[in-house]
Amino acid sequence: xxxxxxxxxxxxxxxxxxxxxxxALVRAYQSNxxxxxxxxxxxxxxxxxxxxxxxxxxxxxxxxxxxxxxxRNLLPDNSIQGATLRPWTIGVTVTQVLFNxxxxxxxxxxxxxxxxxxxxxxxxxxxxxxxxxxxxxMNVLANQALVEAQRTNVAVLREILxxxxxxxxxxxxxxxxxxxxxxxxxxxxxDLNAAEVALAISKETYTQVIGNAPTQLVAAATVxxxxxxxLVAATETAGHENPAVLGAGYDVDVAxxxxxxxxxxxxxxxxxxxxxSRSRDSDPSLSTFATDQASILGQINVPIYDGGTAASQTxxxxxxxxxxxxxxxxxxxxxxxxxVSAWVSNEGTKVALAAAESEVRAxxxxxRGVRREAAGGQRTTIDVLNAQQDxxxxxxxxITAQHDRVIASYTLLSAVGRLDVHTLNLDTPDYLxxxxxxxxxxxxxxxxxxxxx
Numbered sequence: 001x002x003x004x005x006x007x008x009x010x011x012x013x014x015x016x017x018x019x020x021x022x023x024a025l026v027r028a029y030q031s032n033x034x035x036x037x038x039x040x041x042x043x044x045x046x047x048x049x050x051x052x053x054x055x056x057x058x059x060x061x062x063x064x065x066x067x068x069x070x071x072r073n074l075l076p077d078n079s080i081q082g083a084t085l086r087p088w089t090i091g092v093t094v095t096q097v098l099f100n101x102x103x104x105x106x107x108x109x110x111x112x113x114x115x116x117x118x119x120x121x122x123x124x125x126x127x128x129x130x131x132x133x134x135x136x137x138m139n140v141l142a143n144q145a146l147v148e149a150q151r152t153n154v155a156v157l158r159e160i161l162x163x164x165x166x167x168x169x170x171x172x173x174x175x176x177x178x179x180x181x182x183x184x185x186x187x188x189x190x191d192l193n194a195a196e197v198a199l200a201i202s203k204e205t206y207t208q209v210i211g212n213a214p215t216q217l218v219a220a221a222t223v224x225x226x227x228x229x230x231l232v233a234a235t236e237t238a239g240h241e242n243p244a245v246l247g248a249g250y251d252v253d254v255a256x257x258x259x260x261x262x263x264x265x266x267x268x269x270x271x272x273x274x275x276x277s278r279s280r281d282s283d284p285s286l287s288t289f290a291t292d293q294a295s296i297l298g299q300i301n302v303p304i305y306d307g308g309t310a311a312s313q314t315x316x317x318x319x320x321x322x323x324x325x326x327x328x329x330x331x332x333x334x335x336x337x338x339x340v341s342a343w344v345s346n347e348g349t350k351v352a353l354a355a356a357e358s359e360v361r362a363x364x365x366x367x368r369g370v371r372r373e374a375a376g377g378q379r380t381t382i383d384v385l386n387a388q389q390d391x392x393x394x395x396x397x398x399i400t401a402q403h404d405r406v407i408a409s410y411t412l413l414s415a416v417g418r419l420d421v422h423t424l425n426l427d428t429p430d431y432l433x434x435x436x437x438x439x440x441x442x443x444x445x446x447x448x449x450x451x452x453x
Contacts, residue, residue: 018215018216020218020220026427028130028210032129041118042436043433046436047440050440056097059094060095061093065088065089066088069087070084071084089279089280091293099268101264103264115437130414131411137206137214138220139403140214141217142402149396149399150191160181222406226413242417245332245417252324252325255324258320259321262310262313265314266303270298271299272298274294276292338415339415343412346408346409349404353405360391367384367391370384371384
């Protein structure tokens with residue numbers, strides 16, 4: 001397999017079997033266990049709707065009783081009459097709630113708001129998973145570049161040490177120069193080992209988040225074009241698009257409606273009940289051997305005093321509603337702070353990357369000059385070693401700056417609330433939680449899930 005390695009960019013490694021960041025994001029979106037678990041949680045929350053709607057529907061109960069019964073009757077003439085009876089009864093009862101203080105209607109509204117809040121929580125989880133995937137991808141990419149940079153550094157230090165030993169044999173340098181070169185080589189080997197350890201760890205994290213081991217990764221681009229153009233616009237957008245803010249808003253609606261659910265316990269309840277039954281009894285001492293019954297009853301229950309439970313629950317619901325409003329304001333403030341921090345960090349990475357690239361160019365020129373001067377006897381070995389170390393440090397900072405630049409742009413997009421499949425235009429179908437919602441909302445029966453479980 002022909003593989004081309006580009007040296008222009010330390011983070012750019014292109015290969016025929018290369019994997020891009022969008023491809024990695026697609027895998028994470030499809031297979032990440034945390035995201036799939038949250039999707040299952042949301043599907044479970046959808047079932048709160050048919051459970052609440054059940055309050056509108058009749059309750060039907062069928063009953064059947066049968067058995068053996070031994071009977072001994074003492075007659076007036078002191079004789080005893082005995083028999084073994086086989087009585088049985090069959091019946092059906094239908095109960096319909098006509099009015100329950102609007103508890104069913106408000107319970108349905110609570111369930112609806114909980115579903116909407118859960119969808120925003122799912123979207124927030126999706127954003128977090130995609131951002132984790134970007135971070136894992138860039139960590140592997142950066143650590144691979146750092147390992148290559150340290151390997152290059154070690155190779156150069158070996159060359160400097162070999163040159164220094166030859167000059168020592170020729171009497172041009174002292175043993176001190178050789179010791180300095182050996183010390184720098186040992187440091188270089190230690191730095192290479194640390195970089196290899198970090199790479200191994202980042203690869204394992206990548207496998208955990210993405211779902212497969214990393215191959216040849218391609219340099220990733222920023223997503224600044226997808227974010228609002230100004231800080232003011234970014235803050236305003238986050239206020240009505242960030243899933244944490246929207247979810248907290250729906251939680252306020254849940255808490256407010258829960259007050260009405262609690263107050264329903266203070267109102268009357270009206271129910272209607274229809275029943276029909278048939279029973280048979282073979283007792284010879286009875287004049288009736290069979291009974292058929294049918295009835296329709298209406299019932300009104302008016303709560304007078306329940307020990308203060310309903311009143312306490314209503315007061316509790318009001319306090320929780322106040323809490324939810326305060327939480328919403330807190331989430332808004334936290335989101336605003338996160339957007340500002342992400343914006344400032346993103347702008348800062350632009351400056352840091354430009355400075356790092358300039359530093360690398362200057363360090364390369366300086367190293368070439370110092371080596372030429374050392375060959376002419378105008379520089380010492382330690383000068384060459386210091387120049388080489390400066391170049392290695394500059395390349396390390398450049399790689400880190402490139403890494404931070406991409407992650408910062410995705411972090412800003414996440415803070416705004418737009419880090420999703422649709423905005424990134426990823427090549428994968430978007431998971432739509434409303435599909436399952438409509439599948440189960442009006443289900444009257446059945447224990448199988450829409451997936452067949």
